[in-house]
Amino acid sequence: xxxxxxxxxxxxxxxxxxxxxxxxxxxxxxxxxxxxxxxxxxxxxxxxxxxxxxxxxxxxxxxxxxxxxxxxxxxxxxxxxxxxxxxxxxxxxxxxxxxxxxxxxxxxxxxxxxxxxxxxxxxxxxxxxxxxxxxxxxxxxxxxxxxxxxxxxxxxxxxxxxxxxxxxxxxxxxxxxxxxxxxxxxxxxxxxxxxxxxxxxxxxxxxxxxxxxxxxxxxxxxxxxxxxxxxxxxxxxxxxxxxxxxxxxxxxxxxxxxxxxxxxxxxxxxxxxxxxxxxxxxx
Amino acid sequence: xxxxxxxxxxxxxxxxxxxxxxxxxxxxxxxxxxxxxxxxxxxxxxxxxxxxxxxxxxxxxxxxxxxxxxxxxxxxxxxxxxxxxxxxxxxxxxxxxxxxxxxxxxxxxxxxxxxxxxxxxxxxxxxxxxxxxxxxxxxxxxxxxxxxxxxxxxxxxxxxxxxxxxxxxxxxxxxxxxxxxxxxxxxxxxxxxxxxxxxxxxxxxxxxxxxxxxxxxxxxxxxxxxxxxxxxxxxxxxxxxxxxxxxxxxxxxxxxxxxxxxxxxxxxxxxxxxxxxxxxxxx
Numbered sequence: 001x002x003x004x005x006x007x008x009x010x011x012x013x014x015x016x017x018x019x020x021x022x023x024x025x026x027x028x029x030x031x032x033x034x035x036x037x038x039x040x041x042x043x044x045x046x047x048x049x050x051x052x053x054x055x056x057x058x059x060x061x062x063x064x065x066x067x068x069x070x071x072x073x074x075x076x077x078x079x080x081x082x083x084x085x086x087x088x089x090x091x092x093x094x095x096x097x098x099x100x101x102x103x104x105x106x107x108x109x110x111x112x113x114x115x116x117x118x119x120x121x122x123x124x125x126x127x128x129x130x131x132x133x134x135x136x137x138x139x140x141x142x143x144x145x146x147x148x149x150x151x152x153x154x155x156x157x158x159x160x161x162x163x164x165x166x167x168x169x170x171x172x173x174x175x176x177x178x179x180x181x182x183x184x185x186x187x188x189x190x191x192x193x194x195x196x197x198x199x200x201x202x203x204x205x206x207x208x209x210x211x212x213x214x215x216x217x218x219x220x221x222x223x224x225x226x227x228x229x230x231x232x233x234x235x236x237x238x239x240x241x242x243x244x245x246x247x248x249x250x251x252x253x254x255x256x257x258x259x260x261x262x263x264x265x266x267x268x269x270x271x272x273x274x275x276x277x278x279x280x281x282x283x
Numbered sequence: 284x285x286x287x288x289x290x291x292x293x294x295x296x297x298x299x300x301x302x303x304x305x306x307x308x309x310x311x312x313x314x315x316x317x318x319x320x321x322x323x324x325x326x327x328x329x330x331x332x333x334x335x336x337x338x339x340x341x342x343x344x345x346x347x348x349x350x351x352x353x354x355x356x357x358x359x360x361x362x363x364x365x366x367x368x369x370x371x372x373x374x375x376x377x378x379x380x381x382x383x384x385x386x387x388x389x390x391x392x393x394x395x396x397x398x399x400x401x402x403x404x405x406x407x408x409x410x411x412x413x414x415x416x417x418x419x420x421x422x423x424x425x426x427x428x429x430x431x432x433x434x435x436x437x438x439x440x441x442x443x444x445x446x447x448x449x450x451x452x453x454x455x456x457x458x459x460x461x462x463x464x465x466x467x468x469x470x471x472x473x474x475x476x477x478x479x480x481x482x483x484x485x486x487x488x489x490x491x492x493x494x495x496x497x498x499x500x501x502x503x504x505x506x507x508x509x510x511x512x513x514x515x516x517x518x519x520x521x522x523x524x525x526x527x528x529x530x531x532x533x534x535x536x537x538x539x540x541x542x543x544x545x546x547x548x549x550x551x552x553x554x555x556x557x558x559x560x561x562x563x564x565x566x
Contacts, residue, residue: 106417123411124410127409129413130459131406158475160477160481172413175470179472184469184470184471184481186469186470187462188467189462191440191441
């Protein structure tokens with residue numbers, strides 16, 4: 001049976017450092033503050049927001065919550081972004097996406113001040129991630145994958161990492177982060193023909209396709225480290241599951257992160273760390 | 284013996300379309316113009332410049348050449364960039380890099396107006412390439428690789444492409460372009476442990492490491508398409524050679540681009556195309 005890479009332990013280790021940095025900031029009279037901008041009431045957003053607020057409270061990070069109705073027009077959204085930008089007491093901003101269809105998401109993302117872009121949604125952050133130069137935060141979930149691997153002492157350098165998924169939220173940023181850590185990186189996606197063959201050969205598999213338990217036992221081999229970034233609701237099991245068929249795969253591989261309580265548990269710890277960094281803290 | 288993917292034929296096909304676009308621009312009173320900014324007299328730069336100027340002349344694209352001494356200070360360089368930015372008759376700017384050590388290359392690149400960034404050196408262009416959204420040109424050499432593949436009818440979608448090298452000039456941008464064309468992309472580099480094994484399994488191998496004939500026959504398999512982006516001077520052979528040991532590999536694979544006269548011959552055709560696009564032409 002594989003080692004289970006639970007997120008809580010990694011998050012706790014991150015939180016310890018973040019709390020210390022918050023303490024030092026407060027001595028300097030700075031209360032690190034996260035602005036959250038949520039449009040509508042999507043259950044996923046609300047659940048993540050609850051987790052983020054809870055962690056921030058625990059760590060002494062203030063939260064400024066701005067909620068807008070799902071039918072909001074662009075002008076009103078942009079005004080709220082401008083308000084969060086100009087408020088010097090707000091150090092980082094989390095804006096939930098995707099935005100409702102009537103809104104121009106690209107313009108909204110670009111309107112955010114780069115230094116407050118703690119979830120890596122601006123093109124400046126994207127360029128920093130891609131080039132490995134300049135300033136910018138990676139998307140929190142992508143960085144959570146790396147934090148989880150590093151917490152459990154998984155060597156990344158020189159390893160073959162196969163990333164399944166090429167989204168801008170996880171697949172592409174995690175590829176860039178793994179490349180920066182000197183992994184040999186393969187990016188697979190919906191047009192990949194021999195997916196199972198490719199994943200079987202990897203040292204590290206990162207699943208981020210958003211398809212319920214679609215990576216089955218035939219995709220894996222003994223000794224592999226598997227990070228499951230998927231969060232899907234299984235109608236049949238009536239619970240949250242990942243992109244990996246955990247029950248079938250866990251007995252086979254060397255280590256695997258569970259869903260829930262894997263990567264998801266680390267993401268808000270990364271968010272908190274980013275807010276503290278944006279506030280001038282040292283983590 | 285492999286099919287030899289010569290660049291000239293691909294370049295000629297591109298030039299035909301570019302010349303037509305130049306013709307239409309001139310009817311509208313626009314002469315597409317490339318500004319070239321060269322610091323010092325590096326032989327590689329001078330050789331590339333000569334090829335670029337020659338192609339532009341042939342296509343009716345004007346060239347504004349700015350040369351600065353190798354010992355130039357930052358202020359003087361920035362003034363020239365500002366001059367090229369503000370000159371509305373200059374549509375695209377090629378700035379040779381790397382710049383001499385006394386200069387801040389990042390600042391120089393960022394100073395260039397994004398719409399004139401025909402060789403993809405600004406962070407805005409990098410973000411566009413990485414995200415697949417927004418405006419920006421890819422580095423010409425990276426795009427030349429794709430143009431060469433497409434000219435010879437090589438199917439990219441669903442194929443396993445292994446890119447050897449992760450530089451910002453070729454490895455990373457070509458990875459993004461191949462991913463956008465729906466290849467399954469593996470990026471290898473100096474820390475990759477089983478390079479020959481990985482390249483042997485690929486459908487398409489793109490070599491861009493800048494090491495003289497370092498990819499030998501054991502790295503390849505029958506039927507593969509090999510694009511060699513390396514340009515190295517072989518002391519023993521007293522001529523330019525690629526990153527692939529052409530003589531040993533050509534008899535083995537399905538198709539291979541030569542060095543010289545492969546990708547290099549396509550790069551300036553892409554540059555010319557970008558200048559015409561930047562001038563408002565349709566290619």
